Amino acid sequence: MLSGVLRERPGAGADGTDTARRGHELRNFGDGQLLSLVNVAGVVPILLFIPFATALARRLGKRELGIAGTAVATVAGVALFLLDTDSPYLFMLGYAVFMLGVAGFESLIWAVVTDVIDFHEVRTGERNDGTVYGMYSWARKLGQALAGGLSGWALGWIGYESTRGGGARQSAAVLDGIYALSTLVPALLLGLAGLILALWYSLSRRRVEENVALLEERRGVGSMSV
Numbered sequence: 217m218l219s220g221v222l223r224e225r226p227g228a229g230a231d232g233t234d235t236a237r238r239g240h241e242l243r244n245f246g247d248g249q250l251l252s253l254v255n256v257a258g259v260v261p262i263l264l265f266i267p268f269a270t271a272l273a274r275r276l277g278k279r280e281l282g283i284a285g286t287a288v289a290t291v292a293g294v295a296l297f298l299l300d301t302d303s304p305y306l307f308m309l310g311y312a313v314f315m316l317g318v319a320g321f322e323s324l325i326w327a328v329v330t331d332v333i334d335f336h337e338v339r340t341g342e343r344n345d346g347t348v349y350g351m352y353s354w355a356r357k358l359g360q361a362l363a364g365g366l367s368g369w370a371l372g373w374i375g376y377e378s379t380r381g382g383g384a385r386q387s388a389a390v391l392d393g394i395y396a397l398s399t400l401v402p403a404l405l406l407g408l409a410g411l412i413l414a415l416w417y418s419l420s421r422r423r424v425e426e427n428v429a430l431l432e433e434r435r436g437v438g439s440m441s442v
Contacts, residue, residue, distance in 0.1 A: 250304050257308035261316035262323075269323045277421025278324045278331065279413055285320020286410030292317060293403020297396060314403070321409065331419045334427045370397055 273281055292314035301307050329352050337343040374393030376386060386394070
């Protein structure tokens with residue numbers, strides 16, 4: 217579910233986050249049209265990362281890569297918040313680093329589900345692919361729904377008034393809140409995800425390899441007995 221919430225980060229397409237990002241461009245750069253360039257700066261690192269994702273996961277481990285990705289994104293997001301830069305190019309650079317970290321976390325989510333299925337089979341002797349994938353898909357959609365709602369509610373909490381026309385004439389306090397929603401909040405959420413991976417999710421690369429070897433041994437013995 218948390219991955220679903222994180223998928224609706226600023227720029228992911230939800231109405232509330234688009235408004236927040238547009239308000240950020242107006243606040244810092246005076247030009248909401250820069251939103252398209254910022255989106256491009258966020259997409260390019262993901263496209264460049266994807267071809268290397270599998271090799272990195274094999275070398276480092278999916279859990280370890282996810283922790284590293286969330287750490288990079290958290291640092292980048294907090295840095296952007298503290299810098300409060302008025303340079304669109306510096307912001308785009310920071311946002312590109314942020315999205316590179318997000319790519320390290322998001323690109324392997326579905327592969328992690330397979331590791332969980334293997335772990336469940338090791339512990340119970342039963343393989344329930346459909347049940348695990350179904351539960352994950354449901355939790356992911358629930359997270360995305362919550363994220364969509366939270367985006368709009370958060371704008372209301374900081375005092376955003378939609379009747380003023382797309383955030384063009386919001387107060388300074390509201391625009392400061394929008395900037396925090398665009399940088400600090402997603403950084404903290406990704407930091408929380410990284411802590412969960414580090415402290416609670418136990419399927420490290422070594423543990424995953426041990427599970428795969430154990431299952432292959434069980435299946436080999438089973439096929440020989442037949």
